[in-house]
Amino acid sequence: MTSSHTAEPLLDIRDLRKEFPGQPPSVAVDDVSLTVTEGETFALVGESGCGKTTLTRLLLRLLPPTSGSVRFDGTDLLSLDHAALRPFRRQMQVVLQDPYSSMNPRLRIADIVAEPLVTHEEWARGRRGRARTRERVCELLDAVGLDAGIVDRYPHEFSGGQRQRISIARALALEPRLVVLDEPTSALDVSVQARVLDLLADLQQRLGLTYFFISHNLAVVSRIADRVAVMRQGRIVETGTARQVFTTPEDPYTRRLLDAVPVPDPTRARRTAAVASESAESTIV
Amino acid sequence: MTTTTAPAPPVDAAPPTPRPGAARALLHNRLALAALVFLTVIIVCAVFAPLIAPADPNAQNLLGRLRPPAWQSGGSTAHLLGTDQLGRDLLSRIIYGTRVSLLVGAGAALLAGTIGTFAGLASGYFGGWTDRIVMRVADVQLAFPAILLALAVVGFVGSGLWYVILVLGITGWVSYARVVRSEVLSLRSRDFVTEAHAIGVGHLTIMRRHLLPNVMAPLATIGTLHIAAAVVAEASLSYLGLGVPKETVTWGGMLADGQLYLGTSWWIAVFPGLALMLTSLAINITGDALRDVADPKAYRR
Numbered sequence: 022m023t024s025s026h027t028a029e030p031l032l033d034i035r036d037l038r039k040e041f042p043g044q045p046p047s048v049a050v051d052d053v054s055l056t057v058t059e060g061e062t063f064a065l066v067g068e069s070g071c072g073k074t075t076l077t078r079l080l081l082r083l084l085p086p087t088s089g090s091v092r093f094d095g096t097d098l099l100s101l102d103h104a105a106l107r108p109f110r111r112q113m114q115v116v117l118q119d120p121y122s123s124m125n126p127r128l129r130i131a132d133i134v135a136e137p138l139v140t141h142e143e144w145a146r147g148r149r150g151r152a153r154t155r156e157r158v159c160e161l162l163d164a165v166g167l168d169a170g171i172v173d174r175y176p177h178e179f180s181g182g183q184r185q186r187i188s189i190a191r192a193l194a195l196e197p198r199l200v201v202l203d204e205p206t207s208a209l210d211v212s213v214q215a216r217v218l219d220l221l222a223d224l225q226q227r228l229g230l231t232y233f234f235i236s237h238n239l240a241v242v243s244r245i246a247d248r249v250a251v252m253r254q255g256r257i258v259e260t261g262t263a264r265q266v267f268t269t270p271e272d273p274y275t276r277r278l279l280d281a282v283p284v285p286d287p288t289r290a291r292r293t294a295a296v297a298s299e300s301a302e303s304t305i306v
Numbered sequence: 307m308t309t310t311t312a313p314a315p316p317v318d319a320a321p322p323t324p325r326p327g328a329a330r331a332l333l334h335n336r337l338a339l340a341a342l343v344f345l346t347v348i349i350v351c352a353v354f355a356p357l358i359a360p361a362d363p364n365a366q367n368l369l370g371r372l373r374p375p376a377w378q379s380g381g382s383t384a385h386l387l388g389t390d391q392l393g394r395d396l397l398s399r400i401i402y403g404t405r406v407s408l409l410v411g412a413g414a415a416l417l418a419g420t421i422g423t424f425a426g427l428a429s430g431y432f433g434g435w436t437d438r439i440v441m442r443v444a445d446v447q448l449a450f451p452a453i454l455l456a457l458a459v460v461g462f463v464g465s466g467l468w469y470v471i472l473v474l475g476i477t478g479w480v481s482y483a484r485v486v487r488s489e490v491l492s493l494r495s496r497d498f499v500t501e502a503h504a505i506g507v508g509h510l511t512i513m514r515r516h517l518l519p520n521v522m523a524p525l526a527t528i529g530t531l532h533i534a535a536a537v538v539a540e541a542s543l544s545y546l547g548l549g550v551p552k553e554t555v556t557w558g559g560m561l562a563d564g565q566l567y568l569g570t571s572w573w574i575a576v577f578p579g580l581a582l583m584l585t586s587l588a589i590n591i592t593g594d595a596l597r598d599v600a601d602p603k604a605y606r607r
Binding site: 081118140 | 506
């Protein structure tokens with residue numbers, strides 16, 4: 022899918038603000054402005070509680086913002102009522118963090134993956150629709166690397182990694198343009214994480230998806246992001262290409278975040294630290 | 307743009323777990339099985355009462371009154387459980403009595419369950435004013451004694467089977483509403499509901515697809531408890547003379563009749579009492595077993 026107006030960003034968030042009532046009101050999202058271009062992976066990083074999740078809920082319009090605007094492909098989503106929002110809902114899908122609570126335990130995999138189809142597609146309803154939907158679900162499961170034979174099983178029969186694949190299949194069902202990934206790998210162990218990230222990269226290449234990727238894990242972000250925004254206490258403190266942010270961070274908070282990333286080779290890290298302290302001593306001397 | 311079906315990276319496969327059928331899980335529990343068999347017998351008795359009962363439940367025989375059960379001296383096999391103060395066959399009366407008991411129990415639970423589930427769903431899901439109004443009405447309902455309502459209804463419109471069901475149904479909805487509401491409150495914030503909102507699923511569909519199936523297990527439990535309670539409540543109302551008309555045979559009415567003769571002819575009150583107790587016990591046990599079976603995860607134990 023190619024956008025006719027490549028110059029305009031797919032997602033344009035301006036001065037978005039969310040206050041929760043209280044004395045004084047707590048500001049969860051503090052005048053955030055961001056743009057996401059079609060086809061890229063935009064990563065939002067920050068520690069837990071910094072407002073990342075609130076921001077996602079705002080742009081998916083699950084929460085009403087206090088002020089600001091969210092434009093999707095040129096249309097202000099916040100000015101739309103529920104009915105007018107529907108065509109936009111199908112273009113932006115979400116994969117949530119916890120693969121154990123993101124699926125209704127009473128529904129079969131077929132019904133879980135088919136939910137967006139049944140909600141938005143006329144052809145998916147009725148008796149004839151059932152067969153077509155099922156076919157499409159098998160296709161989607163295949164695309165995320167799962168065996169189509171699982172359609173009649175229940176979510177509790179699957180591992181975290183498998184469930185996250187099912188969630189991704191559900192998010193892709195309507196061929197969305199934007200996929201919001203809210204910490205999609207943080208509940209998974211490291212090897213499974215890597216495979217899910219590979220799958221996401223593969224799908225993006227094949228389907229031309231745009232990702233809005235939320236994470237607190239810089240190792241994950243450095244691996245897949247094109248551009249990065251760093252969020253702290255509701256504000257964006259730094260934005261730039263992944264390369265810029267990771268190699269020449271400008272904001273002191275970003276630098277601290279980067280320093281906190283575990284180093285794969287501790288001896289090397291220790292040597293660097295030793296050199297640093299030596300040079301510090303030498304300056305004193 | 308179409309999703310191609312090229313193979314994706316390999317998957318961490320978990321071995322499939324075979325899922326034994328619900329019926330089989332139920333059969334494994336011997337107590338539940340016994341309760342289920344007993345309930346089946348009761349239901350068959352209710353449906354085919356005229357075919358099963360050895361005598362007309364209202365046929366009086368003053369010469370053969372207060373006959374003891376067959377195994378006691380003076381009893382006869384013509385009246386297995388003896389006769390009451392008017393010479394009516396007790397076994398036949400108990401068999402006919404199942405009709406009223408089951409109808410009232412099931413009817414009241416169904417009515418209360420329907421009202422309570424809708425009220426609880428709306429209250430928990432929408433919150434705000436809906437919630438406040440529903441919960442205040444529930445408080446008022448709880449503060450108002452059911453027996454008083456029954457008295458008022460009987461006083462105004464007279465007694466009858468349907469009024470008993472109505473009264474017990476209307477007074478029983480609060481417990482369903484409270485339980486459904488609290489379940490919905492916790493379900494509402496779960497990710498799969500958020501996800502459904504993000505997809506654009508409508509409110510009614512979310513309630514039907516995502517909330518209702520997940521509250522069925524507690525509902526089944528309260529439902530069976532309520533059936534048992536309604537069976538006993540109907541007996542109490544009949545005992546007080548507020549239930550169904552005298553001509554209809556009920557266990558509660560039989561208990562009231564037998565009370566006077568407890569010292570000399572114990573069987574008149576004891577057998578209907580036993581029937582009542584065993585039925586409500588069986589319903590409760592079945593309810594427990596149903597709750598276990600209704601949970602898809604429970605099989606894995």
